[in-house]
Amino acid sequence: MGQSSTTRINSWVSQAESGRVEAQYQLGLIFSTGTGGTPVDFVAAHKWLNLAAMRGSEDAKRLRVELAHDMSREEIAEAQRQAREWICGQEVATVAHAHAHARA
Numbered sequence: 001m002g003q004s005s006t007t008r009i010n011s012w013v014s015q016a017e018s019g020r021v022e023a024q025y026q027l028g029l030i031f032s033t034g035t036g037g038t039p040v041d042f043v044a045a046h047k048w049l050n051l052a053a054m055r056g057s058e059d060a061k062r063l064r065v066e067l068a069h070d071m072s073r074e075e076i077a078e079a080q081r082q083a084r085e086w087i088c089g090q091e092v093a094t095v096a097h098a099h100a101h102a103r104a
Helices: 003-017 021-033 042-054 058-068 073-103
Strands: none
Touching: 003 021, 021 042, 021 058, 042 058, 042 073
């Protein structure tokens, strides 16, 4: 993978981690197709598409359904577990941030 592809993907990851729906969708697309030399990873793709779909992305909903046809039940379950973990991590960070501001 070239430096510009790596930089672009790292940017999408950073934005997706901060909750940007479009970035989550783009990561799902990147991991599902191997864009820019990224290894195809259906579990990671499904995870990011699931998160974007939960936030209202119709494109993510459609692609997630298509992708699921090429995945085992175990892979789908793992992707859903990872999405739940990501959501729980976001909730913990939000609570910690609120507590830190309350003390200030």
